[in-house]
Amino acid sequence: MSASRIPVVEKILSANDAIAAEVRAQLDASGTLALNLMASPGAGKTSLVERTVARFKDEFAVAMINGDTSEAAFDAERSQRAGAFSVHINTGGKCHLEAAMVRDALRHLDLNRTRLLLVENVGNLVCPSSWQLGTHANILIASVPEGDDKPYKYPKMYAGVDVLLINKIDLLPYTDFRMEHFRRGVETLNSGLISFPISCRTGEGLDAWYDWLRQRLGSFGG
Amino acid sequence: MHELSITESLLEIVLRHAAGRRVAAVHLLIGELSTFVDESIEMYWNELSRNTLAEGAKLQFRREPGALLCLDCQKEFSIHAPEFLCPGCGSARARLARGQDCYVESIEVEDGTP
Numbered sequence: 001m002s003a004s005r006i007p008v009v010e011k012i013l014s015a016n017d018a019i020a021a022e023v024r025a026q027l028d029a030s031g032t033l034a035l036n037l038m039a040s041p042g043a044g045k046t047s048l049v050e051r052t053v054a055r056f057k058d059e060f061a062v063a064m065i066n067g068d069t070s071e072a073a074f075d076a077e078r079s080q081r082a083g084a085f086s087v088h089i090n091t092g093g094k095c096h097l098e099a100a101m102v103r104d105a106l107r108h109l110d111l112n113r114t115r116l117l118l119v120e121n122v123g124n125l126v127c128p129s130s131w132q133l134g135t136h137a138n139i140l141i142a143s144v145p146e147g148d149d150k151p152y153k154y155p156k157m158y159a160g161v162d163v164l165l166i167n168k169i170d171l172l173p174y175t176d177f178r179m180e181h182f183r184r185g186v187e188t189l190n191s192g193l194i195s196f197p198i199s200c201r202t203g204e205g206l207d208a209w210y211d212w213l214r215q216r217l218g219s220f221g222g
Numbered sequence: 223m224h225e226l227s228i229t230e231s232l233l234e235i236v237l238r239h240a241a242g243r244r245v246a247a248v249h250l251l252i253g254e255l256s257t258f259v260d261e262s263i264e265m266y267w268n269e270l271s272r273n274t275l276a277e278g279a280k281l282q283f284r285r286e287p288g289a290l291l292c293l294d295c296q297k298e299f300s301i302h303a304p305e306f307l308c309p310g311c312g313s314a315r316a317r318l319a320r321g322q323d324c325y326v327e328s329i330e331v332e333d334g335t336p
Contacts, residue, residue: 003247003331003333005330006240006329007327008235008239008325008326009327009328012228012326013228013231014235015231015234094224095224098227129257130257131227152305155255155288155301155318156255156322159318160322181305184306188306188315188316190318
């Protein structure tokens with residue numbers, strides 16, 4: 001039996017990308033700004049969500065999608081207490097969110113009344129970076145105790161994000177974290193990346209993050 | 223365990239392009255930065271492709287190494303270089319050049335299969 005070779009040249013995750021485009025269209029139609037929050041476990045994703053929701057909940061409706069590898073909805077409960085309408089996604093052991101999971105979660109949200117949607121990805125610096133979700137920006141929350149070598153060790157994650165938050169800067173005096181070394185690694189992978197040094201504990205630096213958010217919301221219309 | 227999702231997607235692409243013909247081999251290009259592990263993809267592939275026209279098809283992986291481009295001497299070097307320093311000229315100024323791609327390059331199908 002003879003065989004022939006057929007050129008394909010299709011991205012392996014093309015199906016996910018197509019669903020991500022559907023999600024984006026839905027968000028654009030309702031005027032909802034959506035952010036994909038990624039970080040290692042313990043970097044402060046939920047703390048950032050609590051802070052951000054508390055800051056904006058009196059101005060407009062904020063909703064939350066929490067991805068977790070189990071049924072335990074602790075993070076969703078924290079966001080809910082902070083004042084966000086929250087949907088919990090159990091990824092069934094998967095180490096990342098996929099566009100289809102976000103699409104399904106959107107059915108539980110009243111998007112027309114939601115201006116800001118925060119999607120909290122599974123805590124992991126490896127897998128989430130490969131799946132676009134249809135959100136408007138990929139946000140990475142790094143944190144000082146993780147160490148200044150993380151851009152060098154997780155290049156894919158640092159290369160693929162639109163905004164970098166460097167959390168727990170109140171701990172800088174107690175660690176060997178070299179901000180210059182960290183920033184040079186980031187610059188190599190993602191030149192000109194917008195970054196905000198913050199502390200969710202003390203509130204330091206958060207105003208610049210809020211300003212960025214407000215500006216993105218403004219340029220989004222509505 | 224993200225290779226399960228990857229392999230599901232891969233199988234869908236392969237069967238669509240095969241258009242009803244039996245698949246003998248699948249050629250993949252996997253960038254080093256992609257974090258996808260060949261052995262895991264193969265394991266899921268053997269499971270998922272069972273009882274499809276792609277059952278038994280060989281996966282051929284072509285790995286694209288992660289590379290940085292030195293902005294001073296314009297040479298490419300490995301992303302594993304310590305602290306992203308150019309081994310040629312010692313410069314600390316570099317940019318990510320390659321290693322993020324991840325796609326199906328081609329498939330081999332048996333002619334004349336229904």
